[in-house]
Amino acid sequence: MKFGYVSWLPETDFMARFVEELEKNKLMGTRCKGCGARYLPPRAHCRCGSVEMEWFEASRKGKILAYTLVTFPPESMSKNSPYIMAVAELEDGLRLLAQLTGVAVKNLKIGMSVRVTSHRTPESRVVYRFETS
Template identity: 65%
Template sequence: MKFGYVSWLPQTELVSKFIEELKNKRLMGTQCKQCAAKYLPPRAHCKCGSHEMEWFEAPKTGKILTYTLVTFGPESMAKYAPYIIAVAELDDGSRLLAHITGVTPKTLKVDMRVQVVSHHVTEDRIVYKFRPTE
């Protein structure tokens, strides 16, 4: 299983673990044991230089900070266009960029409450995405 609509980077242990959890509908980030900085999506190393990281489960609800409707995407995404990309702030303050579905550009608003759900793009590809709560 790979992450993303398109990607080619080698799968590290960190990403494999993240994907396994996402398949089970858990959104996992990493937190530094030294300075307590939290990362979602996860990182293997902290920006403070530490590599002592532990997993935490992030909340799956939040609100939309901003969005765009991508009409002309990169060549590799042509078959998915148009799509709406949003940045949401989750209830613990962490921020995530993903597609949002279940809305139209007309009904989508900044501050709209959303939930993060797992989405199988194809049999071997998975992403997280936003949907309006309710």
């Protein structure tokens, strides 16, 4: 299953694993067995150099730290425009960037609670997105 609204990167085993869980509505990060660093989105290798990583399920609840309404998209996203992009801090302290749905921009506020959900696009691609809770 292809990840993201648009992408041309090859589907690696690592991404296949992430997407498989995402389709079950699970948001997976990775943790370094060496230094304990946590990554969301996940990485196959740690910044400390370690390759010993394990998957963990990240929190899917958080609060908006910043947002914008994209009315002037890149060419590849034209048909999806306009869309809201946001960065949220999740309950486990990790941060994520995604599109946000279910709220009008005028009602958006920094600090608002959101949850992360899986979504299948009309092109049968898989993404995570924020929904106001």
